[in-house]
Amino acid sequence: MRARTIITLLATALAASAAYAEELRIGTKLTPSSLDPHYFNSAENESATEPVFDKLVAISLDGQPTPSLATAWENIDPLTWRITIRPDVKFHNGDPLLMSDVIFSIERIKSITGTPGGYLPYVAGIESITDEGGNVLLVKTAKPDPMLAYNLTRVSVVQEKAADGRSATDFNQLNSTNGTGPYAVKEYVAGSHAIYEKNPHYWGSEQPWDTVTVRYIGDDAARMSSLLAGDVDLVDAVPTADIKRLEAGRNIDVSQRASVRIQYYGLDVSRQESPFAKGPKGENPLVDVRVREAISLAIDRKAIVDFALDGSGTATSEFVIPQLIGEDRDPKVAEADLEKARALLADAGYESGFELTIHSGNDRYPGADRVVQATAQSLARIGIKVNVALLPNNIFFPEASKQAYSFFFLGYGTLDSSEILKALFHSRDENRGFGMSNRGRYSNEAVDALIQAALGTFDTAERMNIYGEAFRKAIDEDFAYIPLYYPVYVVAFDGAKLGYDIPLEGYTSAIHSKRN
Amino acid sequence: MLSYLLRRITGASLVILAISFIVFMGLFQIGDPVELLLPDTATLEERQLVRQHWGLDRPLWEQYLSFLTRATAGDFGQSFVFSEPALDVILARFPATAELAVLSLLLSVAISFPVGVAAGMNPDSVVSRIASSTAVVLLSLPGFWVAILLISFFAVNLGWLPATGRGPTQEILGMRLSIFSWSGLRHAILPALNLALPISALLFRMVRASVMEARRSDYVRFARSKGLHPRRIVWVHILRNVMLPVITVLGLELGGLLAFAVVTESIFAWPGVGRLLIEAISLLDRPLVVTYLLFVVAVIILINLVVDILYVVLDPRVRGRA
Numbered sequence: 001m002r003a004r005t006i007i008t009l010l011a012t013a014l015a016a017s018a019a020y021a022e023e024l025r026i027g028t029k030l031t032p033s034s035l036d037p038h039y040f041n042s043a044e045n046e047s048a049t050e051p052v053f054d055k056l057v058a059i060s061l062d063g064q065p066t067p068s069l070a071t072a073w074e075n076i077d078p079l080t081w082r083i084t085i086r087p088d089v090k091f092h093n094g095d096p097l098l099m100s101d102v103i104f105s106i107e108r109i110k111s112i113t114g115t116p117g118g119y120l121p122y123v124a125g126i127e128s129i130t131d132e133g134g135n136v137l138l139v140k141t142a143k144p145d146p147m148l149a150y151n152l153t154r155v156s157v158v159q160e161k162a163a164d165g166r167s168a169t170d171f172n173q174l175n176s177t178n179g180t181g182p183y184a185v186k187e188y189v190a191g192s193h194a195i196y197e198k199n200p201h202y203w204g205s206e207q208p209w210d211t212v213t214v215r216y217i218g219d220d221a222a223r224m225s226s227l228l229a230g231d232v233d234l235v236d237a238v239p240t241a242d243i244k245r246l247e248a249g250r251n252i253d254v255s256q257r258a259s260v261r262i263q264y265y266g267l268d269v270s271r272q273e274s275p276f277a278k279g280p281k282g283e284n285p286l287v288d289v290r291v292r293e294a295i296s297l298a299i300d301r302k303a304i305v306d307f308a309l310d311g312s313g314t315a316t317s318e319f320v321i322p323q324l325i326g327e328d329r330d331p332k333v334a335e336a337d338l339e340k341a342r343a344l345l346a347d348a349g350y351e352s353g354f355e356l357t358i359h360s361g362n363d364r365y366p367g368a369d370r371v372v373q374a375t376a377q378s379l380a381r382i383g384i385k386v387n388v389a390l391l392p393n394n395i396f397f398p399e400a401s402k403q404a405y406s407f408f409f410l411g412y413g414t415l416d417s418s419e420i421l422k423a424l425f426h427s428r429d430e431n432r433g434f435g436m437s438n439r440g441r442y443s444n445e446a447v448d449a450l451i452q453a454a455l456g457t458f459d460t461a462e463r464m465n466i467y468g469e470a471f472r473k474a475i476d477e478d479f480a481y482i483p484l485y486y487p488v489y490v491v492a493f494d495g496a497k498l499g500y501d502i503p504l505e506g507y508t509s510a511i512h513s514k515r516n
Numbered sequence: 517m518l519s520y521l522l523r524r525i526t527g528a529s530l531v532i533l534a535i536s537f538i539v540f541m542g543l544f545q546i547g548d549p550v551e552l553l554l555p556d557t558a559t560l561e562e563r564q565l566v567r568q569h570w571g572l573d574r575p576l577w578e579q580y581l582s583f584l585t586r587a588t589a590g591d592f593g594q595s596f597v598f599s600e601p602a603l604d605v606i607l608a609r610f611p612a613t614a615e616l617a618v619l620s621l622l623l624s625v626a627i628s629f630p631v632g633v634a635a636g637m638n639p640d641s642v643v644s645r646i647a648s649s650t651a652v653v654l655l656s657l658p659g660f661w662v663a664i665l666l667i668s669f670f671a672v673n674l675g676w677l678p679a680t681g682r683g684p685t686q687e688i689l690g691m692r693l694s695i696f697s698w699s700g701l702r703h704a705i706l707p708a709l710n711l712a713l714p715i716s717a718l719l720f721r722m723v724r725a726s727v728m729e730a731r732r733s734d735y736v737r738f739a740r741s742k743g744l745h746p747r748r749i750v751w752v753h754i755l756r757n758v759m760l761p762v763i764t765v766l767g768l769e770l771g772g773l774l775a776f777a778v779v780t781e782s783i784f785a786w787p788g789v790g791r792l793l794i795e796a797i798s799l800l801d802r803p804l805v806v807t808y809l810l811f812v813v814a815v816i817i818l819i820n821l822v823v824d825i826l827y828v829v830l831d832p833r834v835r836g837r838a
Contacts, residue, residue, distance in 0.1 A: 027680075031795075033597045040553075114569045115599055116553040117562050168599040190598070191609060192682055192787035215681050217785040221664050222680045229671040229679040363798070394800050398551035430560040 022210040024498065027223050027232035028508045031216040035188060036171035037156035037179075038109045041118030047507040051196055051212070053156035053179035056083075056102065057149055063260075063323060063415050063504050065149040069097070069157055069180065075458060078144040083137045083152075090201035091159050092184040099131040104160035115168065121419075121433070122151040146458040150416055182207045182511060191216060196510065208498075208515035227252065227492055234493040234500060236508040239366070240312040246492045253495035257502040258314045258486045260321060261413035263365060265358075265375075265482040267292060268406040270441035276357035276387075277406035285354045286406060292479035294344040298382045299375055300336035305485050308370035313485040319475050321486060324417045326464030331486070341382045353383030359400065360409035361393035371484065372409055400439055411487070412437070415504055417467040421451045424481070425474050442480040447473050524824075528817040532810055536587075539809050540580050540802075548572070549596055549800035570596060583806070592810075593803030597796070602807035606789055611691040612682060613781070613788030617773035619695055619704055620711035621766060627712065628719035633750060635720070636727025644724070651717035663710045663783040670706060678703050680785040707784040711777060715769050722765060726758040760831060767823035771816040 032048035033040060058068035065073075072084040089097035106129060109119045125145045130138045141148065162178040163170075170176040177185045182204060183196035196212040215232060217223040220239050226232045228249055238246065238254065246252050267286045268274040274284035285291045301315035316331040345351065356379065360372045369390055376386040391399075400408050414420055427443035428435030434451075435441075450470040457463040474480045489506040493513075500513045550563050550572060567573045571582065583593065592603045635644035671679035683700030685692040694700030730736060731754070739749045778790035789808065796804040 034599065039599065113565065114594070115566075116596070117566065118554060120562055172598075172600070189685075189787060190605075191791065192612075192785075215785065216787075217680050218791070219680075219783045219785065222667060222783050222785055225664075225667045225672050225679045226681075229667075229675060231671070231679050231681070392798070394552055394798055395546060398548040401548075401551045433560060436560060 024209040024212045024234070024510050024513060025232040026212065026214045026508065026510065027217045027226045027235045028214060029216075029218055029220070029223060029237040030508055031191060031218060032194075034168040034172055035174075035177055035185060035194075036115075036168040037158065038105075038112055038115075038119055039168045039171070040116040041154070042116075043505065043507055046505070047509045048194060048214070049156060049179075050181070050507060051183040051509050051511050052177055052181045052185055053158060054181050056152040056155045056157060059153045059415065059504070061501060061503065065153055069102070070152065073149050073152070075148075078456075078458070079141050081139040081141070081148055082132070083139055085135045085137060086203060087135050089180050089203045091178045091180055092199050092201065093178055094201060095159065095161070095178070097157070097180055098160070099135070099137060101160050102137060102157055103129050103131065104164065105157045106155060108158070108163065109155065119154060122154040125151070144456045144458070146456065146460075146463060147416065147418055153415075183212060186211075207510075208513065209510060212510040214509075224492075227494075233497055234491065234508075234513065236489070236491050236506075238490040238492045240310040240490070243312075243490065243492075251494050251496040252492055254490065254492045255500060255502060256312075256488045256490050257504075257506075258321065259413065259489050259506050260324065260415055260504050261411050261487050261506075262316070262319055263313075263368075263371070263409070263411045263484050263487060264319065265295075265484065266400070266408050266410055266440045267295075267479075267481065268403070268440050269480060270443065271403075274406040275404065276359070277354065279350060279354040280352070284406070285348070285350055285356075288348045289477075289479055290344045290348040291350060292482070294341040294348075294382060295379060295384075296479055296482050297334065297337045297341040297344070299378045299482070299484070301333055301484055303336075304371055304374045304378075308374045309367045309485070309487075312367075312488050312490065314488070315485050316483055317475075319471050319481065319483045320417055320420060320467075324415070325468040325471065326461065327468070336378070338381055345382060345384075351383075353385055355385045355387075356407055357387040357389055357405075358407050358409065359389045359391065359396060359405040361396040362390040364393040365409070365411050366487070368409060375484075401437075403439060403441070408439070410439075413505070417471075418451075418454055418463075421447075421454065421467065421470055425470065426451050440480070442474070442478070444474065444478060444480075447478075521821075524821055528814075528821075531817065532813050535813050536584070536806065536810055537580070539806050540583065541576075543800070543802045543805055544576050544579075546800060549802060552800055553596055570594075587810075592807040595796075595804040596801045597799050597804065598801075602803040603811075605804060606792065606808055606811055609787055609789045609792055611693055612786060613774055613777060613790060614691075615693050615695050616704060616708055616711065616777065616781075616786060616788060617770060619708040620715065620773055621770060623708055623712035624715040624719055624769075625766075628716040629723060632720045632723025633727055633755070636724040637731065637750065639724070639728055647720060648724070651720050654713045654717035657714075659710060659714065660779045660783055662713065663707075663780055666706050666710055667783070677706055680783075682786055707780050707786055710780050710784070711773060718769075719762060719765065722761060723758055726761060727754055730754040730757050756830070760827065763823055763826055763830070767819050771819050774815055774819075775812040 030044040030047045032045045034045060035049055037049040037053045039045060054069045056068060056070045057065045060066045069086055069089060070083050071086050074082045076082055085099065085102060091097065106123050106126060109123045125141045125143060126139055127142045128140045132138050157180060159178045162176045166176045172188060172190060174185055174188060182199055182202045184199050185194060186197045187195040193213060193215045198207045198210050217226060223235050224242050227235045243254055247254050268277060268284060269286055271284055273282060274286065277284050277286050279285045305311060305313040305315045314331065315333045317334040318331045322329050322331055358372050358376055360368050362369050372388050376388050379386045412420060422434055423437040425442065425447055426434040427448050428438050428441060447470050450466055454463050454466040457466060489502050491500055491502055493500050496516060498513050498516055503512055550567055554563060554566065571579055595602045595605050598605050631647050635647050638644060667679050670677045681703055683694045683703035684697060685694045686696060688696060695704050736749060739753055776790060778794055781788045781790040793808050
């Protein structure tokens with residue numbers, strides 16, 4: 001009698017757990033503003049749309065372009081590419097993928113208006129796309145563009161029939177969300193949740209889940225509680241202080257991965273007088289490279305990561321992770337050297353120091369306030385009189401872009417070195433779109449030349465070398481910016497139910513999970 | 517009555533106009549939303565296009581005037597972040613906040629009234645003393661802390677209730693509401709409780725004081741000498757007099773719950789309008805912030821109007837004068 005009860009209970013439990021195991025529940029901090037994959041290039045929207053819409057080219061776990069809807073891309077001559085599209089791909093409703101859908105998707109990005117945008121730079125270089133027949137598209141670029149394959153990893157393919165003439169609202173109301181991806185959106189309530197279900201026509205490998213429910217939980221404590229209470233199976237953006245508690249929880253695995261984001265200090269390197277950096281005669285000390293080197297040497301990056309971030313970060317003296325310049329190694333971290341820093345300051349004529357204010361946003365980068373204060377203390381040790389000003393990000397950011405500050409804390413994240421070099425390191429040229437994020441107005445002709453060369457180099461290895469050279473000149477020689485650390489992505493999940501690989505960009509969605 | 521209403525409506529319109537002016541000016545001062553909204557990689561051309569599209573490159577007075585003219589036609593602008601009409605974004609999320617507010621008020625009345633009346637009728641009893649101290653404690657505890665405590669206890673430790681989020685919704689009277697299903701109610705209990713506790717504390721003290729005062733009045737003494745059952749005296753006669761100040765407080769609290777339950781909504785991931793406001797401010801989504809504040813002002817004015825009308829209905833003495 002007892003044995004039978006136990007067996008019945010076990011069978012029921014197994015049946016219940018088997019039925020359970022086909023639904024994945026995610027609690028994420030990333031709340032999307034729209035399900036339109038061309039609307040706004042943000043981690044929030046990408047995470048919500050990547051299960052639904054395939055990109056033309058996918059990106060592997062270590063940042064290399066891999067076949068997705070495009071199975072091959074061949075560079076025929078500097079201005080022409082031949083792209084082969086995967087045959088027999090179907091949309092969620094069974095419609096076949098047409099070449100016109102791919103062409104439409106690219107054209108749509110180019111012509112979309114009234115959105116925060118952000119995808120235009122990836123397709124702006126494409127002059128024309130024609131259907132060659134036999135599932136082949138011919139792409140012509142205005143200038144030689146070695147980065148085309150990388151750029152196509154940002155292009156989501158939508159169905160022309162469903163999306164032509166439609167706006168973001170249609171996507172949010174699920175009128176246009178016909179995609180080729182592994183999951184279809186079944187329900188979406190803005191600010192609350194989205195429910196995805198398995199795409200029966202998917203061309204790729206079998207999806208591990210029948211349904212995926214993603215709940216948007218912005219509050220850190222509430223999100224962690226959801227995981228602990230068993231309401232969700234996976235949470236992202238785990239605060240460092242909670243890692244130990246979660247690891248002690250039953251079946252909970254915590255996974256960390258260094259992001260491609262870099263947190264750095266920007267400096268006003270161009271103006272003779274700067275509002276928040278003043279030497280004894282009112283001049284701007286930061287224009288002198290010795291002063292910038294001294295500042296970099298005075299900062300103990302490892303200590304900052306250990307104490308200000310509880311170890312949740314990778315200290316670095318390089319601007320990008322070495323993998324982004326083709327080198328598979330750990331990033332270099334310069335040791336703090338106060339003696340040399342003081343000597344350099346004295347050489348530059350600032351033996352008695354100078355006045356400096358560090359500005360930062362306080363509600364965007366986790367731990368920013370502690371990092372900035374730790375930096376202030378480091379700089380005080382070499383005689384600089386430092387003030388710290390923390391502001392809400394929505395005030396800080398526009399002001400920083402207007403060059404209102406002299407020394408400011410920012411972050412930047414992308415998989416593509418050429419994008420970083422173009423936006424931050426090239427001299428500012430508004431007409432050609434260079435240096436748009438170069439808030440310190442750093443300008444070095446040699447570096448500009450290297451960047452221009454890289455943009456036209458098709459050989460990947462050679463291009464990586466040029467990147468490395470450009471960064472070396474700008475950071476190691478000129479100290480154009482002061483890199484500090486790469487933040488980590490931390491994710492926690494029910495280890496008994498699923499496994500999860502954090503992608504390089506830190507998006508959170510079901511496509512990076514597998515069933516256990 | 518009609519002239520009274522007309523006067524109130526005219527006054528309300530002036531208030532709304534003044535608020536729109538203040539908010540618009542204030543937001544203009546803070547900064548350029550384009551920098552915040554566009555990714556770093558956006559080219560200058562993209563930025564200019566966006567600015568032109570949203571009319572941000574025109575002078576302040578022109579932007580304000582254009583806003584006013586469109587507002588009178590019912591168009592409050594497109595949210596920068598959502599690219600949908602601002603009013604639609606707010607109205608889509610309003611039912612969630614409204615049902616939470618109503619549930620909280622019902623809970624607070626259900627908690628505070630019985631205890632308040634009992635404490636008022638017997639002010640020196642144990643019940644009265646314990647309830648009074650508890651009320652003081654509840655009024656002093658910060659809402660976000662109590663919220664985390666409730667989640668930690670009921671959801672994580674006991675597992676009785678879900679930790680966050682809103683339950684499944686059904687279409688009722690043209691709105692999507694969740695509290696009419698058992699699953700939806702389970703999700704709503706903790707946030708509603710979190711909002712209701714400080715309000716019940718306040719109501720308890722009011723009810724208790726009113727009942728204590730009413731107990732000693734002439735009409736109660738006459739009723740008792742007339743031989744009426746004590747329960748009838750309390751629940752029919754005393755309560756009617758207690759209702760007036762209570763309704764004022766409930767009206768005020770309802771306004772506050774509808775407009776500013778941000779903390780509770782954030783912690784419980786409740787998809788209401790409160791959270792929307794904070795996000796809109798962070799991203800300098802001007803149309804959304806302006807529309808939201810005007811909406812809130814309109815709602816609060818409406819509630820006050822209803823309360824005043826209820827006064828007239830409930831209290832015959834006021835009726836004569838109105």
